[in-house]
Amino acid sequence: MRVLIIGATGLLGKEVARLLSPEHKVIGATRNGPDMTVDLTDKASIVSMYQQLGTVDAVICTAGSAKFAPLETLTDDDFAFSLANKLMGQVNLVRCAVGHVVQGGSLTLTSGILAQHPMAGSAAVSIVNAGIDAFGRSAALELKGKARVNVVSPGWVSETLAAMGQARSAGVPAEAVAQTYKRCLLEDITGEVIQVVKW
Numbered sequence: 033m034r035v036l037i038i039g040a041t042g043l044l045g046k047e048v049a050r051l052l053s054p055e056h057k058v059i060g061a062t063r064n065g066p067d068m069t070v071d072l073t074d075k076a077s078i079v080s081m082y083q084q085l086g087t088v089d090a091v092i093c094t095a096g097s098a099k100f101a102p103l104e105t106l107t108d109d110d111f112a113f114s115l116a117n118k119l120m121g122q123v124n125l126v127r128c129a130v131g132h133v134v135q136g137g138s139l140t141l142t143s144g145i146l147a148q149h150p151m152a153g154s155a156a157v158s159i160v161n162a163g164i165d166a167f168g169r170s171a172a173l174e175l176k177g178k179a180r181v182n183v184v185s186p187g188w189v190s191e192t193l194a195a196m197g198q199a200r201s202a203g204v205p206a207e208a209v210a211q212t213y214k215r216c217l218l219e220d221i222t223g224e225v226i227q228v229v230k231w
């Protein structure tokens with residue numbers, strides 16, 4: 033299969049690319065390559081990427097940012113940034129995929145467990161993640177028969193915790209999270225929001 037991975041150079045994207053290669057042809061896209069450039073916050077750049085890409089069997093998005101900060105310090109711009117980036121970036125990836133993904137192809141987005149289990153500082157992130165979960169389920173309904181849409185919702189990833197000086201053991205290794213993206217690609221599922229969390 034030809035699989036487009038947005039965020040292919042990031043922590044999760046690299047593991048997904050490693051897991052799928054060389055069995056599948058992975059095309060990596062971020063703001064800086066390696067194969068294509070795209071800025072999720074810019075719908076025109078998403079359209080342009082798809083036009084250059086031709087047809088793929090699957091799109092996996094492991095990119096998208098939202099502002100993590102105490103509610104009292106979050107500005108209008110912080111909320112606008114978060115909604116335009118991780119939420120609308122992935123919504124537009126799905127909207128613009130029509131005609132560029134094969135019949136029955138697979139679209140996999142990334143949200144995060146802060147949608148269901150917020151913590152101090154997660155107001156904007158939690159809104160965005162919940163929006164992605166809701167969008168994924170409803171897009172799957174409307175695209176039934178045309179494309180499958182699923183969402184991977186990770187909790188803390190071990191490598192991220194380690195980078196923050198916290199115990200890796202409280203998280204799930206990126207390699208294990210990547211297995212869930214592979215599942216969304218290969219299994220005949222749609223409309224699923226799959227949480228990957230160490231409780």
Ligand SMILES: NC(=O)c1ccc[n+]([C@@H]2O[C@H](COP(=O)([O-])OP(=O)(O)OC[C@H]3O[C@@H](n4cnc5c(N)ncnc54)[C@H](OP(=O)(O)O)[C@@H]3O)[C@@H](O)[C@H]2O)c1
Binds near residue numbers: 072
């Ligand atoms: N790591 C965790 O613990 C964790 C937990 C829950 C959820 N998540 C979610 O999982 C996703 C991936 O996390 P990660 O830790 O793998 O992130 P990461 O290591 O920071 O990687 C992000 C990737 O996305 C690309 N990217 C960033 N902004 C972009 C944009 N506007 N347009 C296109 N590409 C862009 C980056 O490349 P360029 O900078 O070159 O564009 C990079 O390849 C995020 O949505 C995050 O919220 C992560």
